[in-house]
Amino acid sequence: MGNVRGFLDFKKANNQKIAPNERVKNFKEFIKPLDKKEREIQAGRCMDCGVAFCHTGKMSEGKDIGCPLNNLIPEWNDLLYRSLWEEAFKRLELTNPFPEFTGRVCPAPCEDSCVCAINGESVSIKDNELALAENAFKEGFITPLKPQKYHGKKIAIIGSGPAGLACAYSLNLLGYKVSVYERSDKAGGLLMYGIPDMKLEKSVVQRRIALLEKSGVEFKLNQNINSKEKANKLLKEFDALILCTGASEPNTLNIKGKDLNGVKFAMDFLSENTKSLLKNSKPATTAKGKNVLVIGSGDTSVDCIAVALRQGAKSITRFERSPKKSELRSKDNPWPLKADIFTTDYGLEEARAVYQKDVREYQKLTKEFVGKDKLEGVLASDLKRENGKNVEIKGSEKLYKADLVLLAMGFSGSEKAISVNFGVKFDTKNNIATTNYQSSHEKIFSCGDARTGQSLVVWAIKDGLKCALRVHKELSGE
Numbered sequence: 389m390g391n392v393r394g395f396l397d398f399k400k401a402n403n404q405k406i407a408p409n410e411r412v413k414n415f416k417e418f419i420k421p422l423d424k425k426e427r428e429i430q431a432g433r434c435m436d437c438g439v440a441f442c443h444t445g446k447m448s449e450g451k452d453i454g455c456p457l458n459n460l461i462p463e464w465n466d467l468l469y470r471s472l473w474e475e476a477f478k479r480l481e482l483t484n485p486f487p488e489f490t491g492r493v494c495p496a497p498c499e500d501s502c503v504c505a506i507n508g509e510s511v512s513i514k515d516n517e518l519a520l521a522e523n524a525f526k527e528g529f530i531t532p533l534k535p536q537k538y539h540g541k542k543i544a545i546i547g548s549g550p551a552g553l554a555c556a557y558s559l560n561l562l563g564y565k566v567s568v569y570e571r572s573d574k575a576g577g578l579l580m581y582g583i584p585d586m587k588l589e590k591s592v593v594q595r596r597i598a599l600l601e602k603s604g605v606e607f608k609l610n611q612n613i614n615s616k617e618k619a620n621k622l623l624k625e626f627d628a629l630i631l632c633t634g635a636s637e638p639n640t641l642n643i644k645g646k647d648l649n650g651v652k653f654a655m656d657f658l659s660e661n662t663k664s665l666l667k668n669s670k671p672a673t674t675a676k677g678k679n680v681l682v683i684g685s686g687d688t689s690v691d692c693i694a695v696a697l698r699q700g701a702k703s704i705t706r707f708e709r710s711p712k713k714s715e716l717r718s719k720d721n722p723w724p725l726k727a728d729i730f731t732t733d734y735g736l737e738e739a740r741a742v743y744q745k746d747v748r749e750y751q752k753l754t755k756e757f758v759g760k761d762k763l764e765g766v767l768a769s770d771l772k773r774e775n776g777k778n779v780e781i782k783g784s785e786k787l788y789k790a791d792l793v794l795l796a797m798g799f800s801g802s803e804k805a806i807s808v809n810f811g812v813k814f815d816t817k818n819n820i821a822t823t824n825y826q827s828s829h830e831k832i833f834s835c836g837d838a839r840t841g842q843s844l845v846v847w848a849i850k851d852g853l854k855c856a857l858r859v860h861k862e863l864s865g866e
Contacts, residue, residue, distance in 0.1 A: 391469060394432035400509040401430060405734075408741035412697050415585040415665055417492075418734075427468070427519045431476075434465035434511045437503040441724040442513060444501060445850070451725040452497035456850045457484045461498060461513055468516060477524040480517065485557045486596060486849060488525070489550065489579060491518025492588050494846045495687075501724035525595070532602035535563040541863055544569060544626040546613055549577025550845045551836025552632030553596070554852030555859075556605045562860050566605050567626070571612035574666070577634060578845070581659035584691050586698075586734070590666060619810045628831055628859055631820055632852065633806055635799040635837035641683070644756045650763025654688045654796035661695050675699040679789050681766055682706045683754055684796030687733070692794045694735030697742055704739050705788065707752040709771060709778055753780055757793065766790045799842045806838075817841055825858040833859050 391397070404420040405411070411418040422430065442461045444454030455461065460479050467476035480487055491514060502510035524530045541564050545552045548570040556566045574580050576593040601607060613619055622629055638653045640646065657674060664672040675696035682689045682696075685708035693704055713730040721728045732740070739747045751771040758765040770784035801818025813828040815821040819841050820834040827834050835855035836848040860866070 391432045392436040394429075394469065395435040395504050395508075395511070398429050398433050400433065400512060401426060402512060403515050408738040411586070412694075412738050412742060415671060415698055417586060417589050421515070421519060421522075424473075424519075424523070427516065428471055429469075430512045431465040431468035431516050433504065434462055434469070435504060437462075441501040441503065442498040442511075444724070448725060449720075451721070451728065452501075452844075453724050453726070454501040455498040456844070456846045457490070459483045459498070459517070461511075464520065465511065465513070465516060468520065473520065473523055474527070474529050477520045477529050480520055481524075481530075484517075484849070485554055485853070486550070487517050487521035488592055488596065489588065490846050490849070491515075491521050492592070493583055494844065495726075497726040500727045506723050530599065532599055532604075533557075533561060534603055535561050537563060538565055538604075539563045541565070541627045542567070542625070543628050543630065543859065544622050545630045545632055547577055547632035547634060547836075547838070548575040548597075548607065549632060549634050549836060549848065550579060551634075551838075551848040551852035551855075552577065552630075553579075553600065554849040555630055555632060555835060555856045556852075557600060557603075558853050558856035559859065560600070560603055560605050562856065564860075564863075568605060568607050569611040569613055569622075570607065570609050571614075573610055575607045575609060577632075581662050582655055582688075584658060584695050585662065585665060586694055587691070590662065614805060614809060616809050616811075623831055627863055628833060629810070630855060630859065631806065631810065631812070631827070631832060631834040631838050632836050633802060633838045635801055635819070635842045637800045637803050637818065638795065639797040639800050640795060641754055641797075643754065645759060645763070646757060648757050648759045648763045649761065650759065650791055651757055651793045652795065654682075654684070654692050654794050657794050658688070658691060658695060661699070671695075671699050673699060675701040675792055677702050678791035680704045680792045680794065681788060681790040682794045682796055684708065684798070685710065686796065686798060688798075689794075689796035690733040690735040692735075692796050693739050693747065696792075696794070697735070697738055701792075703743065704747045705790075706736075706748050707754060707768065708748065708750055709752065710750065711773060712748075712750045751778070753778070755785065758787065763791060763793060764789070766793060799837075801841060802838050825855045826862070833862075 406418040445456045445458040446453045464476040464479040496514040498513045499510040543564045545568045548568050560566050575597045579593045661672045680696045680701045682692045715730045752768045754768050756767040766788045770781040771778040813821045825833045835851040
């Protein structure tokens with residue numbers, strides 16, 4: 389290591405952000421990166437800890453420990469500290485094919501598992517990763533990667549989200565002719581239409597797609613494989629099919645008024661806005677002038693708040709069923725697990741700046757969507773915790789004014805039509821059932837959220853890479 393005292397000698401410095409009241413005026417990324425010298429100093433905070441947990445890449449009690457991609461973090465941090473930017477990037481690229489994505493949207497479980505985070509501030513791993521990736525594009529370190537030769541076998545990948553892209557990237561390098569089928573008009577899946585521009589500008593996604601195309605991957609857009617006939621045609625044409633279709637069946641609330649005009653799924657809201665920006669350079673107006681209620685507490689709910697703000701929402705409220713979290717780790721959530729603590733993400737920070745209050749309402753039970761021809765309000769009551777369970781407080785019902793409700797409650801697995809059209813079995817959680825990535829159909833494999841259920845982009849990339857190796861072993865006999 390270049391400096392084993394860096395964590396003592398250097399203070400942590402995060403990337404700067406444009407002020408909330410200013411950045412809500414547009415849909416651009418709002419991070420202001422540190423200069424190269426300061427970034428090198430931040431890499432120097434990575435200590436020679438001997439047993440590094442940051443790249444462990446495991447799950448324990450439902451929480452991440454370290455980087456799912458097993459990034460060689462101490463190694464590339466040391467190279468970065470020594471100003472060896474190209475070497476550092478090459479070390480990063482060994483394990484992560486898309487650091488420009490993870491450096492923007494990953495929640496960085498590596499940092500919560502950093503040894504420095506036990507009693508202090510972690511190394512700024514995520515920011516270092518993004519700096520390495522963007523510098524690599526700028527300096528031309530990233531070029532199309534082509535196989536030495538193609539051996540004649542063809543593979544179809546259904547879905548172009550992070551798992552599908554990672555799978556295509558790896559299989560192409562292994563010498564397979566890869567065709568990626570995407571039902572939308574642009575490739576990228578969740579990266580393109582599920583994550584707002586403020587977190588991931590679409591030019592970044594399109595830049596990577598263009599690289600993959602130059603590497604030899606074929607993208608077939610506006611191709612919805614939505615019938616048995618279409619699926620069977622692909623099975624005859626290709627040596628293997630890989631379903632990377634995501635966990636795209638949204639959870640809903642089966643309560644009175646759920647079909648009222650004004651009750652909308654979060655992903656529909658987000659994708660409509662992105663499509664409008666791409667087509668007209670203007671946002672959609674779905675939330676403009678409206679009282680918006682977001683139901684859910686995950687990243688998607690934060691994205692909905694951020695987009696609704698920029699569309700000009702009159703007011704925003706977020707309901708979540710759980711109590712407010714502590715700002716400190718509990719005894720059930722020790723280091724090196726991903727910290728399960730109270731935080732204020734970017735959209736919530738922006739809402740607080742605009743409305744001068746925290747828009748979160750905790751322990752709320754949504755009981756009814758109220759309205760005649762369109763949504764007018766939401767009837768909800770309070771919850772309390774008894775014996776580890778949520779219990780409704782009788783007599784606490786209250787009507788909240790709302791013109792737009794965004795359901796951001798996660799996903800319940802794969803779309804049912806996939807099982808019918810491709811002839812594959814689902815497991816008890818409505819995911820595609822697999823054994824070592826192979827489905828119940830011998831020629832069909834699956835990876836990413838379609839196989840595991842809703843997860844992080846970084847886990848989807850890891851699953852796509854592992855699936856590619858499994859398919860290669862099956863088809864090559866190696």
